Amino acid sequence: MGVLAAERIKLTSTRSPWWCSAAVVALGIGLAVLIALVTNADTAGNAGEGPPMLTPAVAVSGVASFGVMVLMIMAALTVTSEYRFGVIRSSFLAVPNRSKVVLSKTVLVGVYSAVLTGVLALIAFVVAKLIAGDDAPGLVLDGNWRAIYGIPIYAFLCVMLAIGVGVLVRQSAAAISLIVLWPLLLEGLLGAFGSFGRTVKPFLPFENVNRFLNVEEVAGNWHWGVWGSLIYFAAFTAIVFAGALVLVNRRDA
Secondary structure (H helix, E strand, C coil): CHHHHHHHHHHHCCHHHHHHHHHHHHHHHHHHHHHHHHHHHHHHHCHHHCCCCCCHHHHCHHHHHHHHHHHHHHHHHHHHHHHHHCHHHHHHHHCCCHHHHHHHHHHHHHHHHHHHHHHHHHHHHHHHHHHHHHHCCCCCCCCCCHHHHHHHHHHHHHHHHHHHHHHHHCCHHHHHHHHHHHHHHHHHHHCCCHHHHHHHHHHCHHHHHHHHHCCCCCCCCCCCCHHHHHHHHHHHHHHHHHHHHHHHHHCCC
């Protein structure tokens, strides 16, 4: 509990977590409002073609994509910033069990991120529903709950992955580059190479978790079900995190 209290003080006494949290709120709610307004405008301008499909997954996409990405950057910085300024040495001197320090940081930031994104996902859905109204018949939770409750699970796992990457590389620029370019660029490029991409796609971690978050079935030669995709991403995250715990106990601080 003392380690958790110390990590809580570190998290709440610096400005970057507050700014990152504000950015997540603005992105999550702002994009939900924007998407709902665009839906209303398209519906009014194309009355004969029918309204565009607005689903819960689309309404909360600002939280699931951009919001979680910001939280991943924040989580990585909680580790790399301490390495940069040498604070991590004091933490390891106070708590010789280095794994306990990393685990406490992961639990604290992960639970905070899960609660924040879970609440924001519900708010984003409600706001989009109020703005779109009857013009969005697909914006219902019946049968689409996974688009909401999947986001906190995704956020926690992403924070765990980001902290693992931060511990492995120990540099802010390298860690942020990896966690941003990996899901946004690298996996997209690998999946674009014809038959090779179709073969590799089912084994890409973020492709699997995006399949889990998307209520509608994602095209691909998948070898397991939707929950299998979540388990695959969780296993991948656990491997990276376990490697980080091994190295943090072997390397000098």
